[in-house]
Amino acid sequence: MQAPPARHAPPLDRPGASDDAELGVENLTVRFQGLAAIDDVSLKMQRHEIFGLIGPNGAGKTTLVNCLTGFQKPTEGRVMMAGRDITGWAPTEFRRHGIARTFQAGRLFPEMSVLENAEVTGVGLGQSRRTAQAEAKELLDWIGLGDKLDVPASALAYTDQRRLGIARAMMLSPAFVLLDEPAAGMSDSECEDLMEIVQAIPKAFICGVLLIEHNMRVVMGICDRIHVLDGGKTLAEDVPEAIQRHEAVMAAYLGMEA
């Protein structure tokens, strides 16, 4: 893989997206037919860090990310960026203001080429085709897909589909990117590659990363801080070394892969 290009997110071209902007939720609750998928959770992340979000299946991780990207309206509480209440925004507004995400299921356009998949994101966000293509090529090169630009997304290996999902999310240099289980189904060496990519993002793009991941080697290896959810509630938030020693966290994960 090539070294990441020295690119920087233009800091003030989006409302609230200054270098020290924070993204977070305050007293967030999401109920589905009475069940609290998220129960009074508060957290805050910054643009220079990799922030892990972990918890057993059904803990509420995806629901929280859906709230942080406009895909889910909270029942109570607020979503905040740089001190601004952005709770009611639609997903496209979140994306236009520099909050991007990947999806567990990929959501690629299978018949379109790798390059077109990234390019179409830029065009959808208002770039000219030429600008979008140039940025897409640069990003795809960086992420290790530079030799597969013309390959249809459907023909990509699973891990390459994940890379393409990340490249698409990085179009227009977001201020924050939320990665939903990027290492799922990857081998150890593929995980190493992925960790290198994710680790480069905060410095190369001045972009905070929120990482949902079940692979504890990945989470403990690259996160600056980790927030643990269990049954929709915050169980702990701390640096990886402390989370690994946290008794309630260990109990919640008992029997799970460590």
Ligand SMILES: Nc1ncnc2c1ncn2[C@@H]1O[C@H](COP(=O)(O)OP(=O)(O)OP(=O)(O)O)[C@@H](O)[C@H]1O
């Ligand atoms: N649209 C929905 N309607 C009803 N219940 C939902 C909906 N989305 C999520 N839930 C429920 O909310 C809870 C939290 O789900 P969520 O997918 O956020 O957890 P998760 O931590 O991401 O789990 P996993 O690790 O398995 O992806 C679960 O009990 C789930 O069944």
